[in-house]
Amino acid sequence: MFIAGLCAATLSGLAMHTVSIESLLLEMVDRDERARFPEPAFTCKQASSYDRASVAKDQPGWFGNKDRSWFLRVERDRGRREFVMMDAEGPGAIVRFWMTFSGEAGGRGTLRIYIDESPVPVAEGRAFDILSGSLVTGAPLAASVSEATIYRRRGHNLYFPIPYAKRCKVTYESEGVHEDDYGAYRVHEPGTEAVYYSINYRTYAPSVKVVSYSEAELKKNKGIIASTLKQLTAGGRTLSAESAKLRLDASLRPGESKTFEVNNAGAIQHLAMRLQAENKEQALRSTVLEIAFDGEKTVWVPVGDFFGIGYKQIYTNTWYTTADEDGLMQSYWIMPFAKNCTITLSNLGSQPVSVTDASASIKDWTWDDRSMHFGTTWRQYTKILAGPYEQAVDLGYASLEGKGVYVGDGLVLFNTGYRWWGEGDEKIYVDGEKFPSHFGTGTEDYYGYAWCRSETFTDHPFIAQPLGTGNFCPGYSVNVRMRALDGIPFSNSLQFDMELFPWLYSRLNYAPTAFWYMLPGGKNLSARDLVGAREPVALDRADIYPPVLDENLGVEAENLTWISTPAGSFTYQSHDTLPLSGGVQLFWKDAEVGYRASFGFNSNIEGVRSLTGVFTTARDHGVADIYLNGKKVFGKLDLGSDEPGIKTVKAGPVNLLKGRNLIEIELVRHAKGAINKSNFAIDRLSFE
Template identity: 40%
Template sequence: MRKIILTKLFVLICCSMIAQDIDSKPEVTIVSLLNEMGDKDELAKLPQYAYKTLQASSYSRKSVSENKEGWFDNADASQFIREEVNEGRKEYVLMDVEGPGAIVRFWSTWHAQKFSMGTLRIYFDNASSPQIEGRIDEIISSNKYVGTSLSHKVASFQENGGWFEGHNLYFPLPYAKHCKVTYEKADESVDDVLYYQINYRRYAPEVSVETYQKGDWETGRFQESISAASKKLVQHNLTINNGKKNFLNGVVKAGGSVSIQLNGNKVVRKITVKINAAHMEQALRSTVIAMEFDGEKTVWVPIGDFFGTGYKLSPHRTWMSELNKDGEMGLNFPMPFQNLAKITIHNFGKQEVELENVEIIHTPWEWDSRSLYFHANWRNYPNISTSEKKDINYIEIKGKGKYVGDALVLFNNSYEWWGEGDEKIYVDGETFPSHFGTGTEDYYGYAWCSVVDFEDPFIAQPIGDGNRSPGLTVNSRWRSLDAIPFDKSLKFDMEIWHWAATEMDYAATTYWYGTKDSEAAFREAVKSVQLPLKFSDRFEAEGFDIQQINGGEVITQAFLSYDWSARNHLLWKNIKKNDSLTLTFYSEKERKGKLTMVFTNAPDYVVVDVSLNGKVIFKDLDLFAEKVSLQEYLSENEVILKGENSLVLKVKGGGRKGVKVDKLGFDFLKVD
């Protein structure tokens, strides 16, 4: 009997020890964060473990209050918390915060042509030596251990001989007690410039977090989780398995609407829309998608803005949005509801719009206390004056929820950069924003007003025509681990900080989740979607799409000392005889007249044939000049541009004694 009692006691003790061991395991780890990153359903729920999302950045320290001078100051580089000496080296402190927490996004850029890469160090839990140490680019954007989905540079272009780009790291770096990030210049004698934004979570004190350990990247212990997360981030466009589909098709007359309803405890997993209209651009703006979930109106956004393409169809793919070459647009946010969902397409334009395909994919959803409703709101600022710097509001929300992304669509009327403005995000009644940025393009993951289009899981610039010249620009940012929870309110302001005193059109779509009582301060804007759209009269070559390249390499190049339109031109380099380049560009209306093309001329530039839409326009065009200069070339006959247009450049040669001829520079074209 005693033996049996002792045996039972031993079993109870072992079970208790096992239970204690299970309870002592950290709640937040690199693996759990990577799993959360790729789980879209977590976006539609309140956080499992309470946290606040905050930001450390190099914003101007002169910005102390919106009522005081310096609020719009632009000195937002190399603004560090302090300097300190560690083991004889000078380190500049970017971030110094208490835990438990996790870095969830790290963006930075620098004057790449002026200095060698400095050293980034990250110290966790008050350690005297860093757990992460290395060249800044090799940690943030060229991190071979975490892969390109979680570590990349974007919008690369060459200006004044150096490369400029935005650098992004999304690999989560958790810590239990404390985190300090420092930077050491490669050369203290060089006045290098560092811009940075570090988004991080601060968990509630009771949350247990496992700290990143030195060598975690190198050992490969997280490779399986990294691969799984990366796969989810790039396979966003695959059909939802086991999802049921509902369709909405037909013609929506001017002023008309069509709707579809879904019943039951479900989640809309994906919405796909393809439309046709005589004037597609205006249809993308004047056709509106609206949604109601369980009787609450939560979505009202123009179709093009909703899918992150604005009023020009520009194919791209991200984690949340996609647009294929056939013009089919998709959005992948989960949209759960308990009883009833209603999706409506409104046509507020003056033309008929054909719904070639509207597809709603849905699956069952178990609604619980963490579930939230999906919202998307649109706010438009047409003809906004840039003569004075100002904060404009993206969204203001009252209630409880999570902020998960936004898309910006604008038309710039100037040849100057429009996006020096910083984001300012206030959470739960803050008097000073917990997110104070360093520039609009930095917020969207790129840098230096780049006109280069890009797409990555969390950020995209499908259209950058308006960054340095009159034209359209579209930027988007989707949040996962850097989503911003709020308990009472959220206010998102963005500075309008333009280098020119002009007017511009500026429209932001915001995506968020909330409880049934949460609401935005504004919703519908029928008159705004009916306004006529704006377009540029010239087509910048660096904004053309490359369809085919046979030989050489194409880059966007800028030199401030040259008079290129928008400060850039398309440079095709390392080319030889018979190499060819096929470019496409889109004209929203019919243009008929003489074609003017502006090329760069230089001693090492080639002779080329130029064909437009299958017809030779210029034959044996010699781009040689003794010095670098710009030259206009006028076609003999009239041409017609409409819709998609194809331009083919074929190298004929151009050898000159003692000079290697291997380049072509193309600035812009127009039809008058």
């Protein structure tokens, strides 16, 4: 291909002398260049609509969630009122631009990009037309995701570089945005909108020459733009003809490892393998890939997480990793080494695993003072408990010391709640920053989509959601972001935290993988999570909330397994003020008289026991009969109250079965003042 040949020959010289649309597009598709520290050097920062109430970790508002319609200032010129989203001194370049909107007028305003003090914008139009339409470029560098999502609920992503020599200012003009109350959510008012945005931009040293974005530059580079779009769409996976192939096939007994060695300089340019095991899901998590370059062990990651699918064999297709449903997984990260390399496959699980169709393609590499070792950080936060606002927590993706570039990450999780899990923002601290230079607007926004949508998207070069079934209900979700020009260089350190901010206070299995390069001698401060890799993978909500009696012969209501709710709906719900046992209750919403909701739990013992139920009361809670295994145990239990509270009620002797037990709740009378619907909630059941 034209670009593939041109990259190796000209990119280094272009980067040293001039930054332009041409040089940036060449850099974008040059995997070799990603493995070298940037030249010319730059910083990467972010402008976003994050909630300005977040000012410090130790102050209220750190987990604020009004991540919308925040701007630097308002400018009035020529009768226009423009909200300034970004204003950066150059030389530099915008390298990623994401937006979404809400409200009746969402996205109808005018987006403008001004360069080098010119009063005339180089790009002007509806945000959708610039970011994911054809006003600047075509797909995949301008794209909305997922295409299966209704248009107004998509994330809109522009990856086309916009270089500038002196300054860049980005504004949004809309009559639907209020300037007197940034962050307000007024989209219920006709004609209003909320604006969510995130802009990643580079800044170079003043001595670096930059050719600014312009219509003339677009025309001049028409050929290379078309070639880049074609290459990114096709995958650009042509391997070096002189490469050597190292076979990695192995049969691994539980606890066994097998190591493969390369004893000369080179670079891994391609890794491929399949895993075969009786429990394929567990094999993908408990089979670990470890790579040492020149004696430095920098890669340690479960195989499925490395290839961007986690522990389910699903399809994905990005610039750096691919996987198909037949089991073949492939990586195209360039991983150079000056002297030697060892690749180790370890089976940390309890079953035999076969690694087949496995190989590493090694190509020649001339090591220089810019060459970096590739690395990963992985861990699972197992059964971690979090909730909204002050119940949210910051979780570490990566903690690095040294000089390098952060180049991407993936997230694999199992959600147990019936609400969105990913309201939390990324917070990235570079070289000891006290406040993060990257502060986002939500986990789904970081990964390029929007509005918690569960629809998949897998054929974009830099972002993917191979599966999103766990976004709104108990289930499994995978998100991936591979950084292209928006990689983040650091000279001394990088700390990446992501808020875990689910809308329902609940437990999750949450496993991020970070990808990075560092010069030799850099340190990954995160410990290897052997326990997490051995942990049984969650395939059902019951794997995290087991529906069994605990050692005190009790069961939290959030552990009850849902069977049916013929009227209304149910959820596992947290409460802001009530002291719930375990922090969560089972909540039957909009119940109707005469209908029964059914739930189950298991017991390892049987016999007659005394039952105590802990319930919550509220004005809209009704009167119910409760049955255990077909026998009424609570009759006309009235949970109505003027104020929310806790109500503990003892029943008579009940017959507890060994194995499966059935709880049925039948609404027999509505709450006072209610006509058709009432609510009902249980916190805990205990058998003494």
